[in-house]
Amino acid sequence: MKMTKTFKAFFENEKSGGIILLFVTILSLLLANSSFQAPYISFWEKDLGGHSITHWINDGLMTIFFLLIGLELEREIYHGELSNIKNAALPIMAAFGGMFIPASIFLALNYGTATQNGAGIPMATDIAFAIGILSLLGNKVPTSLKIFLTALAVIDDLGxxxxxxxxxxxxxxxLNLAIALGIWGFLFILNRKKVYNIIPYLIGGIAMWYFMLNSGVHATITGVILAFVIPxxxxxxxxxxxxLQHFLHKPVALFILPLFAIANTCIAIKSDWHTGLNHPNAFGIILGLVVGKPIGILLFSFIGVNAGICSLPKSLKWTHILGAGxxxxxxxxxxxxxxxxxxxxPEIIVFSKIAILIASAxxxxxGFVYLRYILTRKKV
Incomplete structure (x- = not known):
């Protein structure tokens, strides 16, 4: 598999972004559990125009992150790994398995309880962190594995x-949803009329975000659907x-995602923090991410290849797929x-975040230790 210049730039930005994410997460946790705890946590909860600063980051700035994801997905569909059905089928099958199995594990432990709504939590993959850790393995990593993991993570985020x-x-x-979709329809017409100036799309995107925010549908969805009307x-x-994609890479990787991480990991860890880990919710998150993800990704990839739905690139081994999982x-x-x-x-949210941090770590x-072992062996 050949790595395009666009993909290489994306991979490099996500790599540096992953390292920054790790640093700011540790810093945020330290500040939230230091003598600065009260002013630090209250800062993120400060009211700004009727919403907290954290809320503006989660509902506002993260829309830009989803816009970038949408643009990346569009490029992959037209010119990248997803442009060929046979190539696209492998990461699609893997992503589906990586969502279905973790969610099933979570629901098996939480169905019928107050926390069953968290089934979507272990379905996700963090692109920046996953690629950041993969990059630590250096040039031993096959290009096909980099492409597979990135395509998998992008599809996973779409899911x-x-x-x-x-x-x-x-x-x-x-009414608000209809107005938001009406604006999207107008931007789609501009696209078909070959209007290439970015300004109308950005203004329309802001208006669409406002009405989507007031529609009840999560406002960040605006970012993805806006991406598909950008010429x-x-x-x-x-x-x-x-x-636009090139312009957004660095701000998203170096500013927006780190800011999101800082605002959402300012967790005051109490002496009884471990009690929350005894709950099925925490078990579901940790087992879903640590066990369900690799099993789901490997199993569904294996099923897809053996059913003739997709093919395994020559430079990829099943051991690589497990490591990516x-x-x-x-x-x-x-x-x-x-x-x-x-x-x-709030208590369930805090315990869930702690479970996510443990599972992700x-x-x-x-993943790092396993891939380092198999990539440094003479024969994989």
Missing amino acids: AIIVIAVFYTTSISF FGDGGKKSTSYR MLGGIGFTMSIFITILAFQN LAGIF
Whole structure:
């Protein structure tokens, strides 16, 4: 498999973003459990225009992150790994397994309880962290494995977005939703009329975000659907889609995601923090991410290849797929994001975040150690 320049740039940005995410998460946890605890936590809860600063980050800035995900997905569909059905089928099957099995494990432990709504939490994969850890293995990593993991994570995020839209929407204002979709329809017409100026799309996107926010459907969905009306053209460096995607890479990786991590990991860990880990919710999250992810990704990839739905690239081995599955268990950003939507009880949210941090750390360590072992052997 050949790595395109666009993909290489994306991989490099996510790699550096993953390292920054790790640093700011540790810093945030330290500050939240230091003598600065009270002012630090209250800062993120400070009211700003009727919403907390954290809320603006989660519902506002994260829309830009989802816009970038949408642009990446569009590029992959037109010119990348997903443009060939046979190539696309493998990461699609893997992503489906990586969502279905973890959610099933969670529901098996939580069905009929107050926490069953958290089934979407272990379904997610954090692109930045997963790629960041993979990059630590250096040039031993086959290009096909980098492409597979990235495509898997992007599809996984799309799945998480669909889950958010379908299952975490409580009440809908159909008028606001109709206006938001009407704006999207207008932008689609501009696209078909070959209007390449980015300004109308950005203004329309902001308006669409406002009405989506007031519709009951999570506002971040705006980012993804907006991406698919941004003119793609031939996908070259002069295209509107490429220029916007290229512009967003660094702000998202180096500012938006770290800010999200800081705001959502300012967790005051109490002396009884471990009691929450005895709950089926925590078991479901940890088992779903650490065990369910690699099993689901490997199992569904194996089924897809043996059923003739997809093929395994020559440079990829089943041991590689298992290692990618382990790294897929790093939920972090998306898992925390879904946690906030799934639960209203602050205590459950805190315990869920702690479970996510533990599971993501274990998945990252297991994935790194395992892949380092198999990649340094003479024969894989």
